[in-house]
Amino acid sequence: MAFSIYDFSTLTQSIHDGLSSRLSPTGTLAMEWAIVGIVILLFVAVFGLFLVYAERKVCAFFQQRLGPMRVGPWGLVQTIADFIKLLMKELIQPARADKFLYNLAPFIVIIVTFLAISVIPFAKGLQAFDFDIGVFFVTSITAVGVIGILLAGWSSNNKYSLIGAMRSGAQIISYELSVGLSLITIVIMAGTLQLSGIVEAQRAGWFIYRGHIPAIIAFFVFVIAGTAETNRGPFDLAEAESELTAGFHTEYSGIKFAFFFLAEYVNLFIVSAMATTVFLGGWMALHVGNLEGFNHVMDLLPPVFWFFIKVFFVIFLIMWFKWTFPRLRIDQILTLEWKFLLPINLFNIILMTVIVLLGWHF
Numbered sequence: 001m002a003f004s005i006y007d008f009s010t011l012t013q014s015i016h017d018g019l020s021s022r023l024s025p026t027g028t029l030a031m032e033w034a035i036v037g038i039v040i041l042l043f044v045a046v047f048g049l050f051l052v053y054a055e056r057k058v059c060a061f062f063q064q065r066l067g068p069m070r071v072g073p074w075g076l077v078q079t080i081a082d083f084i085k086l087l088m089k090e091l092i093q094p095a096r097a098d099k100f101l102y103n104l105a106p107f108i109v110i111i112v113t114f115l116a117i118s119v120i121p122f123a124k125g126l127q128a129f130d131f132d133i134g135v136f137f138v139t140s141i142t143a144v145g146v147i148g149i150l151l152a153g154w155s156s157n158n159k160y161s162l163i164g165a166m167r168s169g170a171q172i173i174s175y176e177l178s179v180g181l182s183l184i185t186i187v188i189m190a191g192t193l194q195l196s197g198i199v200e201a202q203r204a205g206w207f208i209y210r211g212h213i214p215a216i217i218a219f220f221v222f223v224i225a226g227t228a229e230t231n232r233g234p235f236d237l238a239e240a241e242s243e244l245t246a247g248f249h250t251e252y253s254g255i256k257f258a259f260f261f262l263a264e265y266v267n268l269f270i271v272s273a274m275a276t277t278v279f280l281g282g283w284m285a286l287h288v289g290n291l292e293g294f295n296h297v298m299d300l301l302p303p304v305f306w307f308f309i310k311v312f313f314v315i316f317l318i319m320w321f322k323w324t325f326p327r328l329r330i331d332q333i334l335t336l337e338w339k340f341l342l343p344i345n346l347f348n349i350i351l352m353t354v355i356v357l358l359g360w361h362f
């Protein structure tokens with residue numbers, strides 16, 4: 001079978017056939033798992049380092065400065081140098097910390113990100129697992145990440161870490177409601193929880209356009225709630241430097257600190273990828289009405305290109321959000337969720353249900 005940049009199912013099927021011809025069914029499955037794990041690990045490492053560099057440059061742009069420029073051309077190697085520095089740092093553990101939970105916490109946080117990425121469809125056929133409950137899986141597995149944060153804060157035996165973990169727990173548990181409800185708004189329109197099915201349902205048009213005002217409201221609520229759930233500014237009270245040193249990961253150093261740092265940026269990608277998949281058509285190209293020539297040119301671009309262009313757009317939107325607004329107090333953060341976003345979400349679900357039942361969507 002010939003490999004196509006427009007349909008990766010031919011590539012994945014040929015890999016499966018090649019392994020099946022040489023290994024037993026159990027060996028084939030184990031080897032496929034190993035390949036998927038290595039690919040996801042490499043993607044997380046490389047893309048995470050890129051996002052750290054991108055964040056620094058975007059921050060510098062908004063603050064009218066250059067950002068990292070010394071290590072490599074335009075500072076491209078700066079994040080790699082920082083990563084090597086973290087690998088060489090001594091692992092210091094507080095004397096009175098709970099050793100088992102202290103060491104377990106960063107692994108829980110980073111493993112959760114791997115599991116969430118495994119169900120995201122990057123292109124047609126380019127998806128590790130295609131569950132029929134993909135949306136439910138992502139929302140439930142990302143909720144486990146808060147356990148790692150709580151364990152990190154409590155096991156460190158540090159009052160600042162504990163306060164940061166408690167803030168993070170309250171914030172993440174609160175904003176999970178808005179994340180889930182905003183996704184349910186689009187699930188009502190798509191009629192499926194399967195992420196690949198949601199993308200295919202947008203072949204006639206992206207849901208943010210076809211769903212009218214409820215889809216647009218759900219998109220912005222999802223971006224705001226997703227930003228809060230990943231503890232990014234202006235919702236970064238869990239690691240407020242002016243109050244809590246570094247929050248829940250104050251007592252971590254070296255590679256364990258790198259796990260928390262990397263997980264934040266991978267979670268940024270996961271939120272952006274879910275927004276792209278559910279609202280912006282996933283890997284689907286941009287089509288405009290009956291403009292056949294324009295639509296044909298857009299179809300020439302590979303689906304992976306479209307997916308990452310949309311992901312980068314949402315990532316820039318979230319970074320713009322962070323470097324524009326001042327940090328909120330914890331009471332303001334919870335007030336925003338319970339008094340504003342949650343009622344808006346509930347009304348929005350009812351509105352989307354009415355639109356779907358009456359067939360008013362495009």
